[in-house]
Amino acid sequence: MSIFQNLSEAFSREAKKYTTLFLPKHRVDIDCDDTPICAGDAYCRIWLEDMNLAKDVDWFKQRYPVVHAAVRFHYDSKLVTIPYLAAPGQLKDLGSNNLDKVIQDRYPLTPLFPFNQGLVEFHAYLLSIAANDSIDKFIKTVGRFAKLLPAPQLSSVLNLAEPVYRGIEDLLDIGERRLELGYQQTFSDADGGSSNFLREGYFAVILAEEHEISRENLCVVNDNLRFGSPGTTKVFVRDSKPFKGYSYMLFRIEKRKQQDWESLKTIKELVAKAQDAILSGEYEKVKQFHLPAIEIAILQSPDITKADRRNMRLKIGEELKELGLQSTKAQKRSLYSIMQRPLPPIDATTEAELASLEKFFR
Incomplete structure (x- = not known):
């Protein structure tokens, strides 16, 4: 039995000990859009924002706290699992004298990934592991590799996910571990027919x-879970107090309408080559070779939402067309800048070509 299944079963047995909730947006100090996310329309990232350890465990003297998270979602039409391990070396403000607030920095548990289809399954566990020097070194080593996975372009580090996950399993197998706190949830898209839909918050x-x-009375102020005045107004922002006396973990789902365009290295390089060719007057070469290469790269990229694939091709095409009409002294625009421009009008011929290409690659 895998650690994933083992922890899931332990959580199921002890679920009644835990209170879980999605805080409504009127209980958060900043505005957020909590409408359900439609598949293919947005990019998501999950953060560990805040964590507290109750003083009912002899932390750091007898046991180490370890946060293990695993997120499963569809990526490039395949189901992938992104593991994460936050250990004492990473929880740098954690110590036996300041357990009331153990995370001062936020931790991304996933990269910014396109939510294109299916479900997002999220598991997170706070474990305590019997302290010894070899376990401490192993935790730090696995934790360093786990921090590489929430990279801007997931495809560039995806081959690390499996060995990191196996390393975490090995760690939790050899250590005398105890589940202190757990969370499990499966989020669907806006059409999933469930109250557990994927949303910002x-x-x-x-x-x-x-x-x-x-x-x-629970609320969020400055990304921290706090205790404040009840109600739908923002009075709690002024009078809230730290939420103490309990172990807890606070997570956030981030939603973005745009990807980190500059992180898409392959497409960025192809666009730069096409821009250079245009500025050198090689218009036919751009039409025959560069533009088709850019289109294929976009359609095959797993780091882009379905909606953005079409938008991206249109905006880049329009940018290259305009660049060709300008003087040779025109400056090249970054991929980010190109993606901020408005969508150009689409004629019937272009629409048919786009639909044909999308059908072919689908």
């Missing part, structure tokens, strides 16, 4: 039963 898991926590 904050969600938390608290080591407490439902009757112990006053949900209406």
